[in-house]
Amino acid sequence: MNRKGFTLIELLVVIAIIAILAAILFPVFAQARESARQTQCTSNQKQLATGVMMYIQDYDENYPLSAYFGMSNYVTPARNGVIVVYDMISPYLKNTEIFVCPSYRPGIDWQARLGNLYASNFRYVGYIPNLGLFGENFCHPSSPLPRAYTPATAQAAMDKPVDTIMFFDGYFKSGAPLEFNNFLAMARHKEGVVINFGDGHAKWFRWNAIPNIASDTRTPSTAINNAAPRVGANGLYYNWRQTPEGLLTSDGALQAVSSTTTGVTGPYNDLHGVPGTGVTDSENLVCP
Numbered sequence: 001m002n003r004k005g006f007t008l009i010e011l012l013v014v015i016a017i018i019a020i021l022a023a024i025l026f027p028v029f030a031q032a033r034e035s036a037r038q039t040q041c042t043s044n045q046k047q048l049a050t051g052v053m054m055y056i057q058d059y060d061e062n063y064p065l066s067a068y069f070g071m072s073n074y075v076t077p078a079r080n081g082v083i084v085v086y087d088m089i090s091p092y093l094k095n096t097e098i099f100v101c102p103s104y105r106p107g108i109d110w111q112a113r114l115g116n117l118y119a120s121n122f123r124y125v126g127y128i129p130n131l132g133l134f135g136e137n138f139c140h141p142s143s144p145l146p147r148a149y150t151p152a153t154a155q156a157a158m159d160k161p162v163d164t165i166m167f168f169d170g171y172f173k174s175g176a177p178l179e180f181n182n183f184l185a186m187a188r189h190k191e192g193v194v195i196n197f198g199d200g201h202a203k204w205f206r207w208n209a210i211p212n213i214a215s216d217t218r219t220p221s222t223a224i225n226n227a228a229p230r231v232g233a234n235g236l237y238y239n240w241r242q243t244p245e246g247l248l249t250s251d252g253a254l255q256a257v258s259s260t261t262t263g264v265t266g267p268y269n270d271l272h273g274v275p276g277t278g279v280t281d282s283e284n285l286v287c288p
Contacts, residue, residue, distance in 0.1 A: 031190075037102040038189040038204060041169070044098040045127065045196040048167050051089035053200055061155040064088040066134035066282075067178065069143035072119035080142055081119025082178075084110075085129050090121060101126030101169055103188045108172050117144070128170030131180045131282040132273040133198070139287035145178065148284040151224075159276025161198035163214035165238065168195040168271050171254045180281040181259045181267035185210070185240070187249055195271070207247055207269075210240045214275035224278035225285050237280060240269040 055064050067084045074087050086099055099122055100107040107124035135152040138145040158164050169186050176182035185193050187207040195213075196202040205213070211234070218235040222228065245268065248254055259268040261281075273280040 034103065034190065038194065040102045041126075041189065041194045042202045042204065044101065045167055045194055045202040046200070047093060047098050048089070048127065049196040049200040049202065051092040052085075052166065054092040055089050056155055063134050063152045063155070065152050066129045066131050066136050068137040069117075069140045069145060074121040075119050079119060080140075082114055082117045082145075083119060085134055086110075086122055086125060087120050096122040099125045099127065101188065101194075104169070104186070108170075113172055113174060126169065127167040128172065128183045128185070128271075129167055130165045130272050130274075131183060132279040133164060133166060136178070136282060146284075147287045149287060150279065150283045150285060153274055153277075153279070155198075157277065158198050158274060160214060160217060162201070163217070163275050164198035165213065165271050165273075166196045166198055169193045170271075171251065173255055173259070179261060180270065180272045181261045183272070184254055184257075184259060184267070185269045185271050186254060187247060191247060191249075193271075207240055208242055210238050210269065210271065211236050213238045217275040219273075219280050220278050222278060223280055223283055225283045229278075229280040237273040237275045238271050239267070241265065241267075 052063065056062065064085050065088075067082050069082055070080065071078055072081045072083050072087070074083065075081070086096070090096055104126045105124075107126045109123065110120060110125055111118045111123050132150065133153050135150040137149040139147055139149050155161075169188055171184050171186040173182040173184070185207075187193050189204060192204050192206045193210070194202060194204050214237050217237065219229050219237055245253075245257060248257055248268070254268070257268045258265055260266060270281065272282065
């Protein structure tokens with residue numbers, strides 16, 4: 001007598017095999033998808049670096065400011081607001097989609113962060129600029145922000161472009177002052193961060209390897225504002241606090257983590273500063 005179909009035991013065995021294969025393959029597919037996103041993120045940051053290099057050539061080899069307060073022509077009608085580095089390099093790039101990391105969509109809502117100070121032609125970003133390298137200027141008489149500035153860096157003033165961070169995967173705390181300790185790195189790619197550098201290259205770093213960047217160049221005893229550097233754990237320019245929090249990877253955790261400009265703990269992580277100079281973060285010089 002010919003048997004038709006499968007017995008219950010045979011069906012259960014087939015289902016069990018499929019479940020085992022799925023358990024093995026799904027994480028592999030997820031890792032492959034994340035690897036593709038990391039590759040795209042690296043490409044984005046290389047394009048950002050290229051845009052900055054083109055800007056530098058047009059502006060006497062000076063880096064653009066990370067932010068300044070003034071009249072913005074990036075909105076209609078033009079109005080006073082905070083103009084940022086993304087606005088200044090956007091003319092050199094094909095589109096603003098590369099401002100967003102593919103593993104972090106929609107990204108940091110710049111309009112929501114700045115509120116009525118928003119005056120840009122983009123809304124979302126996934127990368128944070130090195131505030132020490134790019135500097136900022138809030139000395140405009142009408143600026144509602146604390147009056148202070150950090151000069152933008154001249155390309156010739158960089159001692160080690162290959163070790164000077166330019167942009168990195170990051171998070172900007174909501175409702176927080178525009179201070180370096182609120183512009184944090186975010187390890188969103190396999191416990192690591194994609195970073196581009198002053199010479200234009202981009203690379204992935206595991207979060208706890210960040211202090212190894214420019215580790216042979218120690219912070220000076222005096223910053224450019226003639227005060228002691230506000231940061232620099234163990235005399236290093238770039239840091240990531242490993243205890244007690246360990247690695248934090250979500251918006252909520254980074255929003256809640258203690259991250260101060262000074263003190264025993266200081267910033268949760270700090271990827272700001274120009275190795276070999278007195279710029280160890282955004283230095284907040286007094287406006288003239």
